[in-house]
Amino acid sequence: MKKEIIMNILEFTQQFSSEEACKYHFKAHRDKQGIICAKCKCTKHYWISTKWMYECSSCKYRTSLKKGTILEHSKLPFYTWYLIFIFMSATKKGFSAKEVQRQIGMKRYEPVWRAMHKIREAMGVRDDRYKLADMLELDDGFFETSTPESTKKNLKRGRGSQKQTKVLVSAESTPLEDIKTGKKSTSCRYFKMKVSPSFEAKENDQIITALIKPNSVVMTDQSTSYINLSNYVEIHMSEKSSKEVTNTSLKWTHIAISNAKRNFLGVYHKINAKYLQNYLDEFAYKLNRRYFGDRLFDRLVLAISNPVLSSNG
Numbered sequence: 001m002k003k004e005i006i007m008n009i010l011e012f013t014q015q016f017s018s019e020e021a022c023k024y025h026f027k028a029h030r031d032k033q034g035i036i037c038a039k040c041k042c043t044k045h046y047w048i049s050t051k052w053m054y055e056c057s058s059c060k061y062r063t064s065l066k067k068g069t070i071l072e073h074s075k076l077p078f079y080t081w082y083l084i085f086i087f088m089s090a091t092k093k094g095f096s097a098k099e100v101q102r103q104i105g106m107k108r109y110e111p112v113w114r115a116m117h118k119i120r121e122a123m124g125v126r127d128d129r130y131k132l133a134d135m136l137e138l139d140d141g142f143f144e145t146s147t148p149e150s151t152k153k154n155l156k157r158g159r160g161s162q163k164q165t166k167v168l169v170s171a172e173s174t175p176l177e178d179i180k181t182g183k184k185s186t187s188c189r190y191f192k193m194k195v196s197p198s199f200e201a202k203e204n205d206q207i208i209t210a211l212i213k214p215n216s217v218v219m220t221d222q223s224t225s226y227i228n229l230s231n232y233v234e235i236h237m238s239e240k241s242s243k244e245v246t247n248t249s250l251k252w253t254h255i256a257i258s259n260a261k262r263n264f265l266g267v268y269h270k271i272n273a274k275y276l277q278n279y280l281d282e283f284a285y286k287l288n289r290r291y292f293g294d295r296l297f298d299r300l301v302l303a304i305s306n307p308v309l310s311s312n313g
């Protein structure tokens, strides 16, 4: 693991030795996706290298390199953004904003913290593009969070700002049977993790329909929170919660929940409930790309350089 990080950092410093190198790399990724004129929707543009701007071939409207992306309103240089990208994609575990600030030698914490949250949002937007399908596990986990000042007064005295936030977790999980031994196992592909603030059936219905395709077969425990599930998936199967179910039918969701909890506790200690979804987005984004290796960095830049995908960042 350590070696893998060092390799990435070495390659990074060779490839991105200057602000200009980062800008050219970002431009290459934007070019791949095409520029759409904000004024006339024309897709043909010329590059004005002296200004670092695209110019619409039809109405001459100019679009900057950062326009429409999460970098648009940021004063941070591309080089700083790129340093943050490498820190956020180099390891499975991730880094806290405090640690990244220290490593890249930034004076102020806030711009680093803000940039990292924008990147997490862009990761979430990217993963929201597709829904889970086929055989699915669906379960929920409690995450320890802290609560913003404004809502603290509603919590019991003595319990401080502690809070538990419920999260819905789903995983594509295909049952496999070894033909020779008859031993059963499951292989898993993509995950989704979404905060469900009230965890009422009605709220879960909305979240789940946005996560999964209607032709899915979904396994859950017998919680009443999933009572309406059969209305919008092909088959809903449920089993009473037990150790056996945890280790078989809901194996991957349980692994994802416990790994996420351990990761958050180790890296961030206590997460503000307001930002839990962002941390889950980063965790799920990397989990879904667990076999990408070194390509993760490039894929992250691709996601971030897409103005449509990062428009709510």
Ligand SMILES: [Zn+2]
Pocket: 037, 038, 039, 040, 041, 042, 056, 057, 058, 059, 060, 061
């Ligand atoms: Zn135009």
